[in-house]
Amino acid sequence: MNFDLSMSQQLSQTLTTELIQHLEVLQFSEEELKSYIYEKASENPFINVLDHDIQSMKNVMDYSLYQFSDSTKKLNNETYSFLQTNITHKEPVEKALLEQIPLHQDLNELDRKILKYLIYHLDDYYFLKIDLESVINRFNVEASYLESLIDLLQTFEPIGVGARDFTEYLLIKIANDPFAPELATAFVQDHLELVANYSIKALSKTYKVSTKEAKEAVDYIRNLKPPMSQCTDIRDEFIVADVEVKKVQGEWVIDVLNPNRPKIEMNEEYVALLKDNMEHQDYYKKCLKDYMLLTQGINQRDKTIYSVSRVLLNLQPAFFESGIEALAPLTLKEVASVLEVHESTISRAIRNKYIRTPHGIFAFRNLFTRGISNTSGKMDSVQYIKKRIQELVASEDKSKPYSDQQITNELVSEGIQISRRTVAKYREELNILSSSKRLYA
Incomplete structure (x- = not known):
């Protein structure tokens, strides 16, 4: 038996407490950050909050109020009372959702009508409880057609609006969170009652994973915000932009907006009280460190x-000049590369955040689109390609509709490198029938 002694070099990164808290603060929306500041101030006497907004505290719903005692996920009396007292007019939420429809340039007039109809028929908790058969009959569309539009609605901000029930809502939230634990989807789909009962050992045994992994997934699910609390800030303030990009005397200016954020300062009185008290030095150091972490994290x-x-602004100049139709393909990876940070940092930075431009307010994530290479070496956005497919179909000879291959050939002749299979996929996403069905439509 031979034993070889060898050396290898390995690079590893350990997340410090400071970095973990900075990443946590980074992914907060402005409303979540506001709540976080109040929470920290209640725990730390060194943190003094100015301009308290008591109403904002009432807008935060504790997920623990939800109980999953049966398959219908009924609300307990306390939660129901909370919701009843917080349900006001839905117009601001509807307005915010309606304003997101034009962001999707590949929609036709029927798509837009159905989306508006669905938005106007959300219930008081922003679930879609309307009879889908009645919608199918009203607009004379197929069930798959309607489902595709419901899927689109559920991607509107806040994510999950339009879910049919609470289970679907949780699954949508998990699917749209790149940091969700791997087990979260399975737990919600198959064992939601065990999650509600905090049955960590049972879940651990069922899935043959450690109790730590099971607990991580359960805690994640139990801390997902219900749709009502997500819509609170939208209902009160419509969509509040986090950043404004505007032209001032011919120059682009970027402003990070936080007018409603509570200001924090150090409570000097408590600092002086504890600073020289030898019996409480550990507590003094902890409070001081937490204060510094909070202020540094926010900055x-x-x-x-x-x-x-x-x-x-540098990578999407045409968009800021001309609007959504000029949006170029862009990925999180490209932005991360420019800033020399991890892709997940960019994902956290744009989570639930909005940017105001001369052409309206957009969710940051809507400015990241896929693309396909063209012969010039540049990229054409998927939105542009879908628009060209729509135009080609609209201009075709109705007695000789274009096949997918003919559309592909036309796009290739325009310099767009695309396969027939991709054209077929985009055509289906646009709810355009195949050539044989269009011929007899």
Whole structure:
């Protein structure tokens, strides 16, 4: 038996407490950050909050109020009372959702009508409880056609609006969160009652994973915000932009907006009280460190959001000049590369955040689109390609509709490198029938 002694070099990164908190603060929306500041101030006497907004505290719903005692996921009396007292007019939420329809340029007039109809028929908790058969009959469309539009609605901000029930809502939230634990989807689909009962050992045994992994997934699910609390800030303030990009005397200016954020300062009185008290030095150091972490985290968050906005302005100049139709393909990886940070940092930075431009307010994530290479070496956005497919179909000879291959040939002749299979996929996403069905339509 031979034993060889060898050396290898390995690079590893350990997340510090500071970095973990900075990443946590970075992914907060402005409303979530506001709640986080109040929470920290209640725990730390060194943190003094100015301009308290008591109403904002009432807008935060504790997920623990939800109980999953049966398959219908009924609300307990306390939660129901909370919801009843917080349900006001839905117009602001409807307005915010309606304003997102034009962001999807590949929609036809029927698509837009159905989306508006669905938005106007959301219930008081922003679930879609309307009889789908009645919608199918009203607009004379197939069930698959309607389902595709419901899927689209559920991607509107806030994510999950339009879910048919609470289970579907949770699954949508998990599917749209790149940081969701791997087990979260299975737990919600198959064992939601065990999650509600906090049955960590049972879940661990069922899935043959450690109790730590099971607990991580359960805690994640139980801390997902219900749709009502997500819509609170939209209902009260419509969509509040986190950043504004505008032209001032011919120059682009970027402003990070936080007018409603509570200001924090150090409570000097408590600092003086504990500073020289030898019996409480550990507590003094902890409070001081937590205060510093909070202020540094907020400053770093704003700097990162500003940096992402600056890169977007540099990489998407046509969009800021002309609007959504000029949006170029862009990925999180490209922005991360420019800023020399991990892709997940960019994902956290744009989560639930909005940017105001001369052409309206957009969710940051809507400015990231896929693309396909053309012969010039540049990229054509998927939105542009879908628009060209629509135009080609609209201009075709109705007695000789274009096949997918003919559309592919036309796009290739325009310099767009695309396969027939991709054309077929985009055509289906546009709810355009195949050539044989269009001939007899």
